[in-house]
Amino acid sequence: MEVKVLKNKEEIGKFVSNIIEEKLKEKNLNNEYFKLGLATGSTPIPIYQELVKRYNENKIDFSKTITFNLDEYVGLEETNDQSYHYFMNDNLFNYINVKKENINIPLANLDNDDEIKKFALEYEEKIKKAGGIDIQILGIGENGHIGFNEPDNMLIINTGKVNLTEDTIKVNSRFFEKIDDVPKSAVTMGMKTILDADKIIIIATGEKKKEVVKFLLEKKGITTSVPASFLFLHKDCILVLDEDVKNACN
Ligand code: F6R
16 A cells, blocks of 8 residues: 655645546547546545546546446435435536436435345446446545445445444534434445455545554554455555644654
């Protein structure tokens, strides 16, 4: 795992956008679609702002890009402003020329677990059919989760339904009116789905992430109690930090 420390979120937005732009252009020049794995949450917002800026400046064209999002809460309507569907439209998709049919986000507003299982299998198939993910963007939970793969004795392999930990419910309640409104489960790409991406860029910004970042920087080991530690098994993973979190680790 390569580590890159940058001054602030804006610099991270530019750095990650450069990597995305370069790969997108390389793929499109070869007449191939570019496949981008996306995350929600506060961390990737500066990247999305930078990508929208470059799109408006005609520097980048998303017409031959396919996107796959990591996760979605179970039970929220797509129009709910706390759903990850809403987040993605509001922060990226409404402002760039990615085609609607090329946008993939786990659909979690389904009636029962059988339907969710069926959807999860189809999601995996879609990723395979597209030829796999070229670049996966990840944030990281304060508890070490990636996607919604929460610390546990066992982690899921492929896309599926997971229960959220009390920690995550508490952390994410900042976006909801009250803690009881936070969904208790989600559909997420599994650990293998994530690790199958050609390149992974995991970003951690702000002091709040210091414990988990410290754990990764100390290369303590791989454990299901810190799902992000499995990224040590990936051959092309960059951990991008801002100075705030890096300095807080010292
Ligand atoms: C979101 C996701 C989560 C977040 C993580 C960090 O799609 O998969 O793993 O990346 O919870 O969230 P923020 O960026 O809000 O600190």
